[in-house]
Amino acid sequence: MYIIVVGGGEVGYHLSKILLNDGHEVLILEQDASRCERLTEELGAIVHRGDGCEATTLDSVGTGRADMLVAVTDGDEDNLVACQVAKHKFNVPRTIARMTNPNNETIFKALGIDATVSSTNLILAHIEQELPSHPLIPLLKLRSGTFEVVEIKVPPGSDVVGKKIGSFRMPKGSVVLLVIGKEKGPFIPTDDTVLEAEDEVVAITSAENEEAMRAILSGK
Amino acid sequence: MGCSRVGAQLAGMLDAEGHNVTIMDVEPYSFRKLPQTFKGVALVGNGLEDEALKKAGIEEADVFVSTTQGDNRNVMACQIAKHIYHVPKVVSRIYDPIREEMYRNLGLDTVSPTRVVADLLKDRIEG
Numbered sequence: 001m002y003i004i005v006v007g008g009g010e011v012g013y014h015l016s017k018i019l020l021n022d023g024h025e026v027l028i029l030e031q032d033a034s035r036c037e038r039l040t041e042e043l044g045a046i047v048h049r050g051d052g053c054e055a056t057t058l059d060s061v062g063t064g065r066a067d068m069l070v071a072v073t074d075g076d077e078d079n080l081v082a083c084q085v086a087k088h089k090f091n092v093p094r095t096i097a098r099m100t101n102p103n104n105e106t107i108f109k110a111l112g113i114d115a116t117v118s119s120t121n122l123i124l125a126h127i128e129q130e131l132p133s134h135p136l137i138p139l140l141k142l143r144s145g146t147f148e149v150v151e152i153k154v155p156p157g158s159d160v161v162g163k164k165i166g167s168f169r170m171p172k173g174s175v176v177l178l179v180i181g182k183e184k185g186p187f188i189p190t191d192d193t194v195l196e197a198e199d200e201v202v203a204i205t206s207a208e209n210e211e212a213m214r215a216i217l218s219g220k
Numbered sequence: 221m222g223c224s225r226v227g228a229q230l231a232g233m234l235d236a237e238g239h240n241v242t243i244m245d246v247e248p249y250s251f252r253k254l255p256q257t258f259k260g261v262a263l264v265g266n267g268l269e270d271e272a273l274k275k276a277g278i279e280e281a282d283v284f285v286s287t288t289q290g291d292n293r294n295v296m297a298c299q300i301a302k303h304i305y306h307v308p309k310v311v312s313r314i315y316d317p318i319r320e321e322m323y324r325n326l327g328l329d330t331v332s333p334t335r336v337v338a339d340l341l342k343d344r345i346e347g
Binding site: 054078080081 | 268269270290291292293295296299300303304316318319322325326
């Protein structure tokens, strides 16, 4: 595949390196001259100096035949415009934008960007997983946006301790996928599985039922 | 959005005509460009952020104009105003004539000062 990477910062550099290793044709667009020099030294002659939002620049690097454009500068608006120009002027089939502000996700989707990656959200989610006191940890948001995989730790005082999973009602559309017992380790539960304190429960749920799910398992 | 020279001038003109004007800028110092008589609201905030837009009253606005120095910022703000908040009239300044043409084709109301001024200068030279 021919992939254009807009923005030769840390993300752009590492992404391009991986894509090159996978055997793709990669071109990096970067505005800063010294950054371009360093990228060329590291990765070879795959760097073009220019503004990835400008149609003339995109034209000169053959964007018309690109299979994908990934915009990873640190400016959300620049990533949006680079993707839109690629899409509407050069008919690039797939565009991916990085965002710093997680709130921009809905906007970018509404404006036709195929996929978005929020670096802030990813970092937040990872830190949340490391916080011992956090009752519910979002592990993964499915691409459709309606369902997510979450992890909940059953606190010692919870009403559900000693009860079978089948005996209490989960919110609609929520299913327990996995229980990680403190001693037993991870296993796939049945309706007859009895929950114990400190069990970590991995479940799939919808965003609106997340809170209800947390309330049931923490037993408050 | 954007208390640039053009933004401040436009806000002043609309305000003088009796419209309800709110002008936003990330840099409070730029509000010095507003005319002494300006009676509207000058709000510090980023027009790309939901909260700031709501504070500025975008949900009730009849018109949204973006006049920052950055084409991409203007384009993004105007698309938010048009497609997310459904503001009835949205106008964006876009310096780059190629980008301006593309976003005009995508349905944005746009003005390219580069094109307008170049045309004016050409007329003046020839006329």
